[in-house]
Amino acid sequence: MxxxxxxxxxxxxxxxxxxxxxxxxxxxxxxxxxxxxxxxxxxxxxxxxxxxxxxxxxxxxxxxxxxxxxxxxxxxxxxxxxxxxxxxxxxxxxxxxxxxxxxxxxxxxxxxxxxxxxxxxxxxxxxxxxxxxxxxxxxxxxxxxxxxxxxxxxxxxxxxxxxxxxxxxxxxxxxxxxxxxxxxxKGIVTFDVTAKTGKIDLHSSLAVVADSAAWRLSQGLATLFDPKTGKIQVPGFYDDVVVPNQREKDLVNALPGTKEDFIKGYQITAPLLSDKRGVDWKEALYFEPSINIEGISAGYEEAGVKTVLPAEAHAKLEARLVPGMDPDKTLQQIKDYLADQGFGDLIVEKTLGQPGxxxxxxxxxxxxxxxxxxxxxxxxxxxxxxxxxxxxxxxxxxxxxxxxxxxxxxxxxxxxxxxxxxxxxxxxxxxxxxxxxxxxxxxx
Structure with missing residues (x-):
């Protein structure tokens, strides 16, 4: 044979x-x-x-x-x-x-x-x-x-x-x-966010009067998330989440590993966001959506010092979705919220997406x-x-x-x-x- x-x-x-x-x-x-x-x-x-x-x-x-x-x-x-x-x-x-x-x-x-x-x-x-x-x-x-x-x-x-x-x-x-x-x-929608405050980088001495794309981007992104409560602040973000049934909760709670094992295994030093929200870390990990900044870039990032005021700043983000959430609807909610918060000038462009x-x-x-x-x-x-x-x-x-x-x-x-x-x-x-x-x- x-x-x-x-x-x-x-x-x-x-x-x-x-x-x-x-x-x-x-x-x-x-x-x-x-x-x-x-x-x-x-x-x-x-x-x-x-x-x-x-x-x-x-x-x-x-x-x-x-x-x-x-x-x-x-x-x-x-x-x-x-x-x-x-x-x-x-x-x-x-x-x-x-x-x-x-x-x-x-x-x-x-x-x-x-x-x-x-x-x-x-x-x-x-x-x-x-x-x-x-x-x-x-x-x-x-x-x-x-x-x-x-x-x-x-x-x-x-x-x-x-x-x-x-x-x-x-x-x-x-x-x-x-x-x-x-x-x-889980599902996902990934997107790029770009801030533009001028056509050229400026000398940083002008920062007292001229806005910086780096500040503009970071301030806009900061509105998405409440660091005190650990919750996403975008209106409607959680509305379509399909709540897990009791069997699903029981299966997740029965998964091996403790919170201490999780923290040690991933070498986490910051407080867990699930603790801020007062929810079980396993249920949050498996059943809740999130927004994450994958990376940010702006201005001079090489060795030494360059006193520059960046005209452009870029970030890559993702929202992990759970069943019930639509990638395009979620991204539109994020865009609308940024605009409502006074950051309608930020350019938001979808890169990938799929439901959970x-x-x-x-x-x-x-x-x-x-x-x-x-x-x-x-x-x-x-x-x-x-x-x-x-x-x-x-x-x-x-x-x-x-x-x-x-x-x-x-x-x-x-x-x-x-x-x-x-x-x-x-x-x-x-x-x-x-x-x-x-x-x-x-x-x-």
Whole structure:
């Protein structure tokens, strides 16, 4: 019998070698074609839709059972940039095995998850005379790392896609070795804010009469947030938030880790904003929206002193959204508030956006996956109704009305988006077993 693990590790090596950075539009059609070829080789009916810059790859594997259910497996083949290269201990675009780990850009997020799932399907087919108890569709997109641009457009073009359950792209084991299963993501809207107070930088002696773009920008941004209460001051910002139900709260409160662990682990020295608001830090992390300044730049920032009054200042911001919040509506609320506060001259430009989503964690299909995890992994799985991070679950659920659960090959030290991204081979092999177990459960 073919050694499927080695076959798909070879595929993983080929995928890692392709620098499919969606932010740079690099190697996306080439990576989609490699995946399409792999799905075809495995016996799937493959569509590569290249209507937009990042092709969507669809691979369908049909059961011979007339009443078979439908399982969609979603992944993305794009990756984050590998810079800074000097912090990598090896070439990020070469899959490296070292001390029981696989290392390379995208090995956890998300190419290793792709090949583990393909391995699981291949092994299941080998062990069951090529027959499946469930229809399986692989859905591979190429812009997840850039807010899944055009994914909603692609899904609108493919109304034939249907599912009883969607297996999401990735997941981890926690620091205690317990498998983590998730059912949601936050949304996001990112935007640039620019202040302009003149056509040229001025000598700073003129600051007594001439306004500075740096002051203008910082004063405007400061109106968004009340440092005393830890709350966002934009009117209507919280109005559309979908309040978590009791099961969702219970699941989050049961997640491992204390506030002290959180503070120590992230080396936080400032008071927690959730304490200022008088709310539980876990519930805030998973269920509340936020506004964050990602970076600010203005004037002279090199070594030494330059007495200058900046004519322009720039900031990059994001608002993390929860279900119920619309990215464009939220950004308009922010613009309107800045104008109401006397900062209508600030230029606000959207860069990316997508809504948030939470699955019903009591759905029978999700309960089944949780119970299967208990069969395979020691101890109780860590089940979360959502993630503090962002992803395109809402787009997929809006088009394909099915519950979503995430599971994957990662662990706490995977270093996603960072130099030396890695996974452990033991976790990779466990995930293959888990996906096979999920496929086989439809035969019961």
């Amino acid at each position: 073919t050694n499927r693990k080695e076959e798909y590790l070879d595929l993983l090596n080929e995928l890692i070698a392709l620098p499919s950075v969606s932010a740079k539009h690099d190697s996306l059609p080439e990576t989609a074609q490699v995946l399409g070829n792999a799905l075809t080789k495995l016996g799937g009916k493959v569509t590569i839709d290249d209507s937009y810059f990042a092709p969507l790859v669809i691979g369908q594997f049909d059961s011979d059972q007339a009443d078979a259910k439908n399982l969609i497996i979603y992944n993305h083949y794009d990756v984050q940039p590998a810079e800074p290269f000097d912090l990598w201990e090896q070439d990020p675009w070469t899959l490296t095995e070292k001390d029981g780990h696989l290392i390379g850009r995208g090995v956890d997020d998300d190419k290793g998850n792709i090949t583990a799932r393909l391995t699981a399907l291949a092994e299941y087919l080998d062990e069951n005379q090529g027959k499946l108890p469930v229809n399986i569709t692989f859905l591979f997109e190429g812009s997840e790392e850039t807010a899944s641009q055009h994914l909603d457009d692609y899904l609108a073009k493919h109304p034939e896609l249907k599912a009883d359950l969607i297996i999401w792209e990735s997941g981890n084991k926690d620091d205690q070795g317990q498998i983590e299963l998730g059912g949601g993501t 989503y939470r699955s019903d964690m009591s759905d029978p299909e999700i309960i089944k996956v949780i119970n299967l995890a208990k069969e395979l992994y020691p101890g109780e799985p860590v089940v979360s109704p959502t993630s503090p991070g962002t992803g395109p679950m809402a787009y997929v659920n809006n088009a394909i009305k099915a519950p979503i659960i995430s599971l994957g090959v990662g662990y706490q030290g995977a270093l996603d988006h960072a130099p030396n991204e890695n996974i452990r081979l033991t976790d990779y092999e466990d995930n293959i077993k888990f996906v096979k177990l999920i496929i086989g459960s439809y035969a019961n």
